[in-house]
Amino acid sequence: MHAIETEDLWREFRGRDGRVIALKGVNLKIRTGELFGLLGPNGAGKTTLIRILTTLLLPTRGRAYVLGYDTSREEDKIRPLINMVSGGEYSGYGLLTVKENLWMFSQFYGIPGPEAKRRIEDLADLLNFRDILNKKVRTLSTGQRQKMNIARAFMTEPKVVFLDEPTLGLDVEVAREIRRFVRGWLSEREGRTVLLTTHYMHEAEELCDRIAIINEGRIIALDTPENLKRMVKREFSLHLRVEPEIGVEWISSIECVSGLTTKKTETGTYIRVIMDCEEGIGEIVHGVMRRGARITYLNKEEITLEDVFLKLTGRGLE
Amino acid sequence: MQALKTIRTAMWLDYQIMANWTRPIIFFTYNIAKPVGSSLLLIAMYYVVTGRVVGSAALSFLFVGNAFYMILAQVMMSLGWVVHDDREHYQTLKYIYISPSSYYVYLMGRAAMRFLMALFPAFFLLLLGLLIPIPYDFNYPLLAFTLLFGWLFMVASGMLLNSVNLLTARHGGAIGEAFAGVFYLFSGVVFPVSMLPAPLQVVAMYFPSTYWFSLVRRSVLGVEVDGIMKNYTINQCVLLLAITTGMFIAMSIALYLTMDHLARKRGTVEMITTY
Numbered sequence: 001m002h003a004i005e006t007e008d009l010w011r012e013f014r015g016r017d018g019r020v021i022a023l024k025g026v027n028l029k030i031r032t033g034e035l036f037g038l039l040g041p042n043g044a045g046k047t048t049l050i051r052i053l054t055t056l057l058l059p060t061r062g063r064a065y066v067l068g069y070d071t072s073r074e075e076d077k078i079r080p081l082i083n084m085v086s087g088g089e090y091s092g093y094g095l096l097t098v099k100e101n102l103w104m105f106s107q108f109y110g111i112p113g114p115e116a117k118r119r120i121e122d123l124a125d126l127l128n129f130r131d132i133l134n135k136k137v138r139t140l141s142t143g144q145r146q147k148m149n150i151a152r153a154f155m156t157e158p159k160v161v162f163l164d165e166p167t168l169g170l171d172v173e174v175a176r177e178i179r180r181f182v183r184g185w186l187s188e189r190e191g192r193t194v195l196l197t198t199h200y201m202h203e204a205e206e207l208c209d210r211i212a213i214i215n216e217g218r219i220i221a222l223d224t225p226e227n228l229k230r231m232v233k234r235e236f237s238l239h240l241r242v243e244p245e246i247g248v249e250w251i252s253s254i255e256c257v258s259g260l261t262t263k264k265t266e267t268g269t270y271i272r273v274i275m276d277c278e279e280g281i282g283e284i285v286h287g288v289m290r291r292g293a294r295i296t297y298l299n300k301e302e303i304t305l306e307d308v309f310l311k312l313t314g315r316g317l318e
Numbered sequence: 319m320q321a322l323k324t325i326r327t328a329m330w331l332d333y334q335i336m337a338n339w340t341r342p343i344i345f346f347t348y349n350i351a352k353p354v355g356s357s358l359l360l361i362a363m364y365y366v367v368t369g370r371v372v373g374s375a376a377l378s379f380l381f382v383g384n385a386f387y388m389i390l391a392q393v394m395m396s397l398g399w400v401v402h403d404d405r406e407h408y409q410t411l412k413y414i415y416i417s418p419s420s421y422y423v424y425l426m427g428r429a430a431m432r433f434l435m436a437l438f439p440a441f442f443l444l445l446l447g448l449l450i451p452i453p454y455d456f457n458y459p460l461l462a463f464t465l466l467f468g469w470l471f472m473v474a475s476g477m478l479l480n481s482v483n484l485l486t487a488r489h490g491g492a493i494g495e496a497f498a499g500v501f502y503l504f505s506g507v508v509f510p511v512s513m514l515p516a517p518l519q520v521v522a523m524y525f526p527s528t529y530w531f532s533l534v535r536r537s538v539l540g541v542e543v544d545g546i547m548k549n550y551t552i553n554q555c556v557l558l559l560a561i562t563t564g565m566f567i568a569m570s571i572a573l574y575l576t577m578d579h580l581a582r583k584r585g586t587v588e589m590i591t592t593y
Contacts, residue, residue, distance in 0.1 A: 013585060051585070054416050058582045080418040091409035093331070095338040107327040108417040108424070110320045152413065 001068045003160055003193035004030040004053060009062035011048050011217075022048040024217035025062070030193060030210075035186055037208030038197040039305065045217040046197035047086075050164045053195070054084050066160055080109070082160045083153040087168030091149060094138030098129070098148050101137055102155060109156045116155070123151040127181055143174035150178055154185060163196045167203060179207055201305040211305070215313045228308045235276040237307045241297035242288050243268035250287060256280045259310040268293065274303075274311050324419040328427025329434075335403075336396075336435060346438065353388040353439035354446065360384055360508070361450070371450055378452050379535065379543055383507040385443035386534045390472060390527065391498045392436040393429060397476040398494025400428050401483040405589065412588040422477065422574050429476040433469045444538070455540030460552065464533040464559075471526040471563040475501075477570035481577040485584065487591040501527045510544035519546065526562035529555045 011023040022045045030036045038046050051057035052064050055075035064071040069078045092101050099120060106116035124130040127147045132140060140148065146166065153161055163182065167175035186194055198204050204211050205225045212222040221228060235258065245268050252260050259274030273284065281300070288295055337345040364380065365371050405411040415421050447454070479497055486493070501507070504518065505527035511519055522528045532547040533555050542548040550558070581587050 051588070054412075056412055056416065056582065056587045057585050058579075076418075079416050082416065084413070084416065086412075089409050091413065093335065093408050093410065096331075096334055100334070104327055104331055105413065105417070107323055108414060108419040110323060110418065 001032070002029045002065070003032040003034070003067060004028065004036075004195060005065040006049075006053075007063045009049070009052065009064055010060045011045075011052065011057070012060045022217055023052075023059070026214075026217070026219055028212060028219065028222075030195060032191055032193055033186075034209045035183070035194045035196065035207055037204040037211040038195065038214055039199065039201070039204045039211050039309065040197075040214035041199055044214045046214055047164055049214075050084065050162050050195070050197060054082060054162050055079060081158060082162065083156050083158040084162040084164065085146075085149050085153045085166050087146065087163075087165035087170075090142075090145065092137040092140075092145060095136060097134050097136055098140070098144075099133045101148065102152055105152050106155055111156065119155045119157075120151065123155055126184075127151055128177060143170050146170055146174065146178070150181065154181075159191065160193045160195070163194060165198055166196070167198070167200065175203070179203065183207060201309070205305050213309055213312060215309075220312050221308070225305060228305060229303050231308060231311070235274055235303060235307070235311070237301045237303060237310075238271075238273045238275060238281060238284065239297070239299045239301060240271045240273075240284070240288070240295055241265065241268060242271065242293045242295055244293060245269045246288065246291045246293045251284055254280050254283050259307070261310055268296070272310070274307050320419060321423045324423045325427035325430060328424045329431040332428045332431035333435070336431070349435060350439045350442050353385075353392070354443060357381070357384055357388075357443050357446070375541075375543055377450070378539055379510070380508045381447055381450070381452055382444075382535055382538050383531055385440050385447070386468075386531065387502060387507040388443065389433065389436040389440050389468065390501055392439075393432045393472045393476060394479065394498040394501070395494040396432050397425075397429055398479055398483065398492075398497070400425060401480050402487075405587075406591060409588075409590070415587055421578070422571070425477060425480050426473050429473040430469065432476075433472055437465070452539075454538060457537045457540065460533065461537035463556070464530060464537055467526070467559050467563055468530050468534075471530065471559075471566050474563065474566035474570040478566070478573055481570065481574040484577045484581040485586050487589070501525065504528065505531050506544055506547065507531060511547060512545035523558075524562060524565075526559055526566055529559035529562065533559060 006026050006028045009023050009026040010021070013020045013022060026045070026049060038049065040046050048057065052059050052071055053066055055071050055078055058072050066078045067081055071078060096104070102120045103116055106119070111119070120133070121130070124133055127150060129144060129147045129151070132144050137145065137148070150166065167178055170178070182194060186192055196204070196207060208225060210222065210224055211228060212219045213228070214220070221231070245264065248260065248262050248269065248271055251257055251271070251273060254275070256277035257273055257275045257280060261272045263270040285295060285298070360380065361371060361377070364377055368374065371377055401411065404414065414424055444454070475497060479493055482493060504514070504522040504525050506522070511522045511528060514522060528547070532542055532544065532550070533552070536542050536552055536555070547555070
């Protein structure tokens, strides 16, 4: 039995603004004990998939199972076994203290009082927030609040944890602490599974056993981070900063170029190219100069997951 | 067992949300001031129209009805916001919703605390009535029974309201006021049911609040002056209150299950409208 399984999962939203198909036939099998990453840009369908798996949303078509239970029909069996954290939100009752907030949620999971107290204190130590246990939630920083929410989810000892962009908007140090905690939690327990959605490549690369890349509602690749990178092993990425801003569509027509993204900067354009022949570098440099621009930065880099994504979808993650 | 734990925790949370913004004494003063103010306004209006307040059976009817209507109004109006606030302001609804505790039971707990908190101003108003004076003739066992059933039918009504709110955006307060208004109109709060047009009298007989207010008057004043309601004995009133409350509870569970399914289908359980 898989911890999570979806079969031809579709989800469509209809509203005044029209129809949006968020998931288009998603098939996934996530093994028990895995830290599985779902990687994709905003609007790719990651959160919709998590909402279905956490019983918050019904699929339009297809089936989803968590620990063998159907998310559409057996939500009462799933809920005691799961928990979730979303990033980039300000959830929590501001007038309660951190300890009160956590205690309250422990009661909704039927955890006996003394046991709940012990778990709260253990998590406060592990996540390094013991000093804020008696602070009101409204006074917390974004990072402190997210640590509290991580504790809320892990306090219930779930079999499957859903982390929806858990480090979104956090500073580097807090994000690192959370990643370290998640990895440690999983390695110390058997039979637990974590599904992590993120659009931070390094996070997926650092944490996940396997990664599915999702774009426009479809899974377009699924493998270990290493194997995904091998998909583009002969290739490399070229990073350039040019001034002033110039049109760059011509780069795509160079024979050995397989991916191109650009970003406007204050004074020009940042260009990222996936290619598999070094001769192409000369063509690009020559082309830039012929258009009256100058190159202020040029670097050839190893392939990252972001490059894999760029090659697979033809666009960047952010 | 878990249901009781959930109710207790939800009641605790509700009290914290209502009262934790200030010191208890200020909170209780605030809690009492508003209903007392509106009751005094009602008495003033009665005085302007009739030219007297002392020794009036109609005023006693109105005063007691109004004091207990404050409970119903406060429960209905404030419950209208629970789903909306949890979902959009505190952003905790989805985390409570996916817990093993029933969300229905959680809302019952929230409603229970609103009911308890609303009892204080009602009893304070009754004390104030001694100054008028209102001729009280208490039947305490009947009053306790009536209050218990009041809690049940108000929880059921609150759940009807909250079930609808699982699908709506910011209409919670308006729906709550509308609910409270319907009870005000049909239940013989400040004017007897017998004054309603005949078709509306029939409608009123399906509301538990009609029997509740009648039992409230009988347990507080010892009499019922409404031409229609005095035809029912206390036992008949108790039976009809139990039956109509049961109907409301069944309706609220059915509506909750329907709305819960629709909310999951439409994706509104964690909707953030920022309205």
